[in-house]
Amino acid sequence: MEFLDLPSLLSSSGTVRLPGSKSLSNRILLLAALADGETEVRDLLESDDTARMLEALEALGVLVTRLGHHAYRVKGIGGEGAFNGFPNKQLELFLGNAGTAFRPLTAALALAGGEYVLKGVPRMHERPIGDLVDGLRQLGARIDYLENPGFPPLAIHAPAISDVATVSVRGDVSSQFLTGLLMALPLLDRQVTVVVEGELISKPYIEITLAAMARFGVTVQREGWERFTVAAGARYHSPGIIYVEGDASSASYFLAAGLIGGGPVRVEGVGRDSVQGDVAFAEALAKMGARIDMGDNWIEASRPEGGRILAVNMDCNHIPDAAMTLAVVALFADGTTTLSNIASWRVKETDRIAAMAIELRKLGAEVEEGADYLRVTPVPRLQPASIATYDDHRMAMCFSLAAFATPLRILDPGCTAKTFPDYFERLAEVAVVAPVIAIDGPSASGKGTVAARVAAALGWDYLDSGALYRLTALAAQKAGVAWDDEAGVAALAASLDVSFAEGEVCLAGEDVGDAIRSEDISGGASAVAALPAVREALLFRQRAFRVAPGLVADGRDMGSVVFPDARVKVFLTASAEVRAERRYKQLIEKGFSASLDKILQELRTRDERDSQRAVAPLQQNVDAQLLETSNLTIEQAVAQVLAWQQACGADS
Numbered sequence: 001m002e003f004l005d006l007p008s009l010l011s012s013s014g015t016v017r018l019p020g021s022k023s024l025s026n027r028i029l030l031l032a033a034l035a036d037g038e039t040e041v042r043d044l045l046e047s048d049d050t051a052r053m054l055e056a057l058e059a060l061g062v063l064v065t066r067l068g069h070h071a072y073r074v075k076g077i078g079g080e081g082a083f084n085g086f087p088n089k090q091l092e093l094f095l096g097n098a099g100t101a102f103r104p105l106t107a108a109l110a111l112a113g114g115e116y117v118l119k120g121v122p123r124m125h126e127r128p129i130g131d132l133v134d135g136l137r138q139l140g141a142r143i144d145y146l147e148n149p150g151f152p153p154l155a156i157h158a159p160a161i162s163d164v165a166t167v168s169v170r171g172d173v174s175s176q177f178l179t180g181l182l183m184a185l186p187l188l189d190r191q192v193t194v195v196v197e198g199e200l201i202s203k204p205y206i207e208i209t210l211a212a213m214a215r216f217g218v219t220v221q222r223e224g225w226e227r228f229t230v231a232a233g234a235r236y237h238s239p240g241i242i243y244v245e246g247d248a249s250s251a252s253y254f255l256a257a258g259l260i261g262g263g264p265v266r267v268e269g270v271g272r273d274s275v276q277g278d279v280a281f282a283e284a285l286a287k288m289g290a291r292i293d294m295g296d297n298w299i300e301a302s303r304p305e306g307g308r309i310l311a312v313n314m315d316c317n318h319i320p321d322a323a324m325t326l327a328v329v330a331l332f333a334d335g336t337t338t339l340s341n342i343a344s345w346r347v348k349e350t351d352r353i354a355a356m357a358i359e360l361r362k363l364g365a366e367v368e369e370g371a372d373y374l375r376v377t378p379v380p381r382l383q384p385a386s387i388a389t390y391d392d393h394r395m396a397m398c399f400s401l402a403a404f405a406t407p408l409r410i411l412d413p414g415c416t417a418k419t420f421p422d423y424f425e426r427l428a429e430v431a432v433v434a435p436v437i438a439i440d441g442p443s444a445s446g447k448g449t450v451a452a453r454v455a456a457a458l459g460w461d462y463l464d465s466g467a468l469y470r471l472t473a474l475a476a477q478k479a480g481v482a483w484d485d486e487a488g489v490a491a492l493a494a495s496l497d498v499s500f501a502e503g504e505v506c507l508a509g510e511d512v513g514d515a516i517r518s519e520d521i522s523g524g525a526s527a528v529a530a531l532p533a534v535r536e537a538l539l540f541r542q543r544a545f546r547v548a549p550g551l552v553a554d555g556r557d558m559g560s561v562v563f564p565d566a567r568v569k570v571f572l573t574a575s576a577e578v579r580a581e582r583r584y585k586q587l588i589e590k591g592f593s594a595s596l597d598k599i600l601q602e603l604r605t606r607d608e609r610d611s612q613r614a615v616a617p618l619q620q621n622v623d624a625q626l627l628e629t630s631n632l633t634i635e636q637a638v639a640q641v642l643a644w645q646q647a648c649g650a651d652s
């Protein structure tokens with residue numbers, strides 16, 4: 001499985017231009033297709049969900065021209081006289097997991113006339129659509145469930161249009177059912193009123209629908225949130241050029257980063273004039289302690305000097321998507337946060353309440369999960385974890401914010417392609433990561449000694465990565481697993497029970513500081529380190545050491561593989577003879593017997609194996625500074641590394 005390791009994030013500031021809103025993009029594309037005339041859609045979101053809508057429209061015979069720079073020209077199929085439906089009247093469409101494509105297309109195709117099959121990914125087939133189908137059937141639509149009643153896939157047949165003037169639809173499961181119905185009604189040439197049954201959820205999404213329809217010339221008469229009427233003769237007319245607003249839900253991650261990391265972080269593309277309800281996220285964040293500034297087309301979030309992040313009890317029905325971000329902000333709050341009225345999370349890309357609870361607990365938070373609420377109690381120190389994302393873009397994006405507290409592994413980060421393909425690149429632009437000094441070099445060159453002293457001088461953490469390979473070799477020896485049994489040793493490496501505290505190195509609670517330094521285990525470490533699966537198993541464990549305020553790491557591949565973005569990279573070495581002598585002295589001082597010749601020979605063997613192995617071989621990388629210490633004291637070597645650190649202007 002693909003993954004992305006996020007280091008600890010220290011602070012945030014900067015500006016992000018948001019991608020186009022998913023909700024608006026797919027609504028506008030469909031309306032442009034149904035309208036008369038040509039519409040130029042600018043700033044369209046380029047993502048999986050919009051790709052599914054574009055593919056579907058083109059397959060239906062709508063002419064779409066890609067103009068570049070997120071602009072598309074759509075030749076509408078509307079015109080004078082009765083609506084004739086789409087040019088292609090018999091088709092099977094695959095709509096992935098795009099709810100904003102599936103629901104409105106179901107409604108439009110059900111009233112358009114034709115024989116269509118609508119399918120999606122397995123999760124789409126678990127997301128209810130029965131309420132929309134029931135509403136459409138009242139209008140004469142003929143729709144069959146191909147698998148389970150109430151769920152996609154669907155077979156849509158030409159409708160037997162009735163003259164019913166009032167239809168009802170449930171509003172308490174997904175507002176997309178009402179959206180789908182409303183957007184399709186102008187295809188009928190008569191007045192129809194939709195009556196909402198139950199309390200309508202996610203009302204701001206209906207505002208988006210009404211605003212988008214209005215841009216295409218159709219005004220919906222609204223009586224509260226219960227009755228919506230589309231008049232006879234309502235027709236979609238192209239507005240000519242239409243701009244898609246930035247995605248307000250996507251803004252939530254950056255605004256939250258502004259609060260958690262200090263900010264200010266500004267998002268451009270949404271602001272005071274936005275039609276998207278998720279801009280209300282900014283108010284929710286303000287209740288959690290953020291300072292919010294807003295212009296017509298931008299919003300900025302920061303944390304006031306000395307400000308705390310406040311726990312809240314919040315009804316999130318109006319911002320269901322952006323509220324996921326609040327659940328992660330809650331990890332930084334000063335008490336227990338409760339997010340309520342979020343039952344719709346259960347029928348989104350995944351069961352988001354369940355998924356959120358599982359993943360927040362992995363980080364160490366206390367979480368209570370209810371049918372329609374989530375309660376999060378933070379802990380003083382979060383723990384590094386691999387976060388599963390459930391093929392849900394918002395899981396990946398909101399959990400990235402936990403990196404302000406701990407290094408993280410995000411599994412399947414590519415799932416953000418649904419709405420925000422370059423999310424992690426944009427996040428990197430506004431977040432400052434914990435700095436790393438990577439010191440690589442051959443055995444006994446002094447890199448551990450120098451690295452530990454540099455770390456102490458800077459007040460940073462220190463990682464002796466070689467110790468992890470040594471511990472793995474020792475664990476294998478104790479378990480009777482041969483050092484060349486790649487799968488067996490990798491399994492041990494993945495579950496190593498180790499701790500480094502107060503100068504002790506413990507394996508399963510036992511201090512093995514001296515045992516892992518024996519020449520036998522040195523050879524074993526070098527042997528297991530040549531196994532790719534072992535290196536893979538230890539990768540995140542090493543990266544998890546990268547916490548605030550910074551890390552000095554020593555090993556063989558710190559600068560090349562583990563921390564390729566380290567700001568200072570050093571290749572610290574000395575001649576083999578000098579190194580053998582240093583190791584000899586070290587052993588004698590510790591009271592071990594040793595032979596200089598044997599040490600030199602073993603050291604050369606280890607150098608040879610470390611530099612010849614296929615994965616992460618020991619070598620000086622082009623971007624690493626050479627530090628030849630044969631004629632340097634420890635103090636001189638330390639001073640040189642600190643000078644490089646200062647010269648590169650890294651945080652100290």
Ligand SMILES: Nc1ncnc2c1ncn2[C@@H]1O[C@H](COP(=O)(O)OP(=O)(O)OP(=O)(O)O)[C@@H](O)[C@H]1O
Nearest residue numbers: 442443444445446447448449582586629632633634
């Ligand atoms: N510049 C130096 N001059 C003299 N002695 C040094 C110098 N640097 C380190 N030493 C000594 O060399 C010995 C080996 O150093 P150290 O254990 O730090 O090496 P290392 O590269 O981390 O080794 P390994 O890879 O085997 O863990 C230590 O006793 C240390 O004090």
Ligand SMILES: Nc1ccn([C@@H]2O[C@H](COP(=O)(O)O)[C@@H](O)[C@H]2O)c(=O)n1
Nearest residue numbers: 465466467469525526529555556557610
């Ligand atoms: N990043 C690293 C660190 C170590 N190794 C291997 O482990 C052996 C022991 O390391 P020491 O630094 O404690 O000597 C070493 O010989 C390497 O084979 C590694 O591969 N990558």
